[in-house]
Amino acid sequence: MNAIDKRDRRDRYAAGVMKYQDMGYWQPDYVPKDTDVIAVFRITPQDGVDPIEAAAAVAGESSTATWTVVWTDRLTACDKYRAKAHRVEPVPGSPESWFAYIAYDIDLFEPGSIANLTASIIGNVFGFKPLKALRLEDMRLPVAYVKTFDGPPTGIVVERERLDKFGRPLLGATVKPKLGLSGRNYGRVVYEALKGGLDFTKDDENINSQPFMHWRDRFLYCMEAVNRAQAVTGEIKGTYLNVTAATMEDMYERAEFAKSIGSCIVMIDLVIGYTAIQSMSKWARRNDMVLHLHRAGHSTYTRQKSHGVSFRVIAKWMRLAGVDHIHAGTVVGKLEGDPATTKGYYDICREDFLPQRLENGIFFDQSFASLRKTMPVASGGIHAGQMHQLLDLFGDDVVLQFGGGTIGHPMGIQAGATANRVALEAMVLARNEGRDIVNEGPDILAAASRHCTPLRQALDVWKDVTFNYTSTDAPDFVPTASVAG
Numbered sequence: 062m063n064a065i066d067k068r069d070r071r072d073r074y075a076a077g078v079m080k081y082q083d084m085g086y087w088q089p090d091y092v093p094k095d096t097d098v099i100a101v102f103r104i105t106p107q108d109g110v111d112p113i114e115a116a117a118a119v120a121g122e123s124s125t126a127t128w129t130v131v132w133t134d135r136l137t138a139c140d141k142y143r144a145k146a147h148r149v150e151p152v153p154g155s156p157e158s159w160f161a162y163i164a165y166d167i168d169l170f171e172p173g174s175i176a177n178l179t180a181s182i183i184g185n186v187f188g189f190k191p192l193k194a195l196r197l198e199d200m201r202l203p204v205a206y207v208k209t210f211d212g213p214p215t216g217i218v219v220e221r222e223r224l225d226k227f228g229r230p231l232l233g234a235t236v237k238p239k240l241g242l243s244g245r246n247y248g249r250v251v252y253e254a255l256k257g258g259l260d261f262t263k264d265d266e267n268i269n270s271q272p273f274m275h276w277r278d279r280f281l282y283c284m285e286a287v288n289r290a291q292a293v294t295g296e297i298k299g300t301y302l303n304v305t306a307a308t309m310e311d312m313y314e315r316a317e318f319a320k321s322i323g324s325c326i327v328m329i330d331l332v333i334g335y336t337a338i339q340s341m342s343k344w345a346r347r348n349d350m351v352l353h354l355h356r357a358g359h360s361t362y363t364r365q366k367s368h369g370v371s372f373r374v375i376a377k378w379m380r381l382a383g384v385d386h387i388h389a390g391t392v393v394g395k396l397e398g399d400p401a402t403t404k405g406y407y408d409i410c411r412e413d414f415l416p417q418r419l420e421n422g423i424f425f426d427q428s429f430a431s432l433r434k435t436m437p438v439a440s441g442g443i444h445a446g447q448m449h450q451l452l453d454l455f456g457d458d459v460v461l462q463f464g465g466g467t468i469g470h471p472m473g474i475q476a477g478a479t480a481n482r483v484a485l486e487a488m489v490l491a492r493n494e495g496r497d498i499v500n501e502g503p504d505i506l507a508a509a510s511r512h513c514t515p516l517r518q519a520l521d522v523w524k525d526v527t528f529n530y531t532s533t534d535a536p537d538f539v540p541t542a543s544v545a546g
């Protein structure tokens with residue numbers, strides 16, 4: 062930050078101990094270009110490290126720099142390629158941490174490659190010694206860069222058209238127990254849940270091709286169940302067949318087979334990696350299939366407030382990479398997430414243009430250009446008794462998924478599914494009539510349950526199941542004027 066005299070600069074340069082801020086990675090007067098990628102990091106410098114130098118170091122390490130001056134810089138357009146830390150603000154309520162805004166020239170990134178973007182932005186820099194911790198809070202991805210990605214292969218509008226389902230959230234269930242069922246019993250769960258009123262069932266994140274049930278068995282029994290449920294109900298149904306596997310070849314084989322036996326949707330887990338996700342997205346686009354993404358593994362790096370990557374960034378990357386569904390949190394379920402921050406994740410999936418909204422953790426205006434919309438999925442510890450909260454929080458364009466909340470019903474799976482469908486339809490009707498579903502929700506559910514025994518039983522058995530917030534459910538930060546800039 063401080064100007065240093067030319068001689069000092071030359072001496073340090075010669076000795077190879079230039080500070081990053083002296084090498085051009087701190088430029089407080091820099092005005093980001095419309096085409097720049099901008100990242101905001103939460104940096105927690107080691108004791109005694111100047112936050113400006115820490116921000117410059119992050120800019121350096123995530124773009125062109127190494128630990129010493131290299132003369133080959135001079136062979137490049139280094140002024141253009143250096144990332145520019147241009148703003149450092151204290152994080153409100155967190156005296157050790159700072160928000161550092163860093164701009165990157167678009168030419169630093171290969172078009173249409175999340176792998177390449179992330180190798181810079183979350184590469185070496187997260188293990189960097191001058192920092193105690195580092196968290197990527199948000200990114201502004203310029204339209205010029207967004208346009209290099211295909212985005213969701215199907216998107217919300219076309220998915221609804223294919224399913225012929227409108228004006229309400231979709232309903233799903235994860236087959237339980239997570240592991241151990243044989244193919245035939247697994248198929249029974251799928252059939253009963255779909256027949257009972259759900260739109261979808263799904264494999265759990267860790268169901269692939271284990272000794273107790275090989276993937277072909279699962280696919281065949283599941284599709285038999287889907288076909289029978291469609292015939293009985295007259296509705297289009299689906300089951301997310303998890304094609305996650307050890308290699309791309311295996312995943313393509315499983316996806317091709319799923320398509321050949323009539324599935325409209327396949328599923329992958331986040332743990333397969335960004336390149337594999339993009340490959341599967343291209344496959345889904347070529348084959349007119351909906352692509353569901355389970356965010357398995359994300360909490361290992363999204364949950365801590367001071368280190369890692371915010372899920373809002375993962376959500377942005379996944380919309381670019383091209384998934385049609387993404388698990389985005391439940392607020393009222395078993396997994397962590399506060400309402401304001403979770404709303405930000407949902408908006409990233411569903412808006413064409415997202416204005417800066419710090420209260421939802423959205424640091425930048427973000428256009429998604431022509432990308433289709435990703436359907437967020439609320440899954441993890443939800444049940445029929447929360448239907449009013451779920452509808453109020455997430456609106457219509459969401460899949461509400463009840464695993465235990467369907468299969469744990471005391472009268473069985475079909476009853477669990479019916480309870481969820483009746484609760485949803487009662488709540489949508491009440492909302493459409495202009496009723497205050499948040500406050501009247503429990504009464505609306507109670508009234509509906511008088512005509513639906515499965516719903517009454519569900520409300521009764523889960524009436525005390527609430528997942529209280531824990532300390533990690535706090536918003537990422539409380540916005541103040543200085544952060545808004």
Ligand SMILES: O=C(O)[C@H](O)COP(=O)(O)O
Pocket residue numbers: 235237265266355395440441442443462463464465466
């Ligand atoms: O993978 C998921 O989404 C969860 O396993 C859902 O299961 P639950 O509804 O029983 O929590």
Ligand SMILES: [Mg+2]
Pocket residue numbers: 235265266
């Ligand atoms: Mg699961």
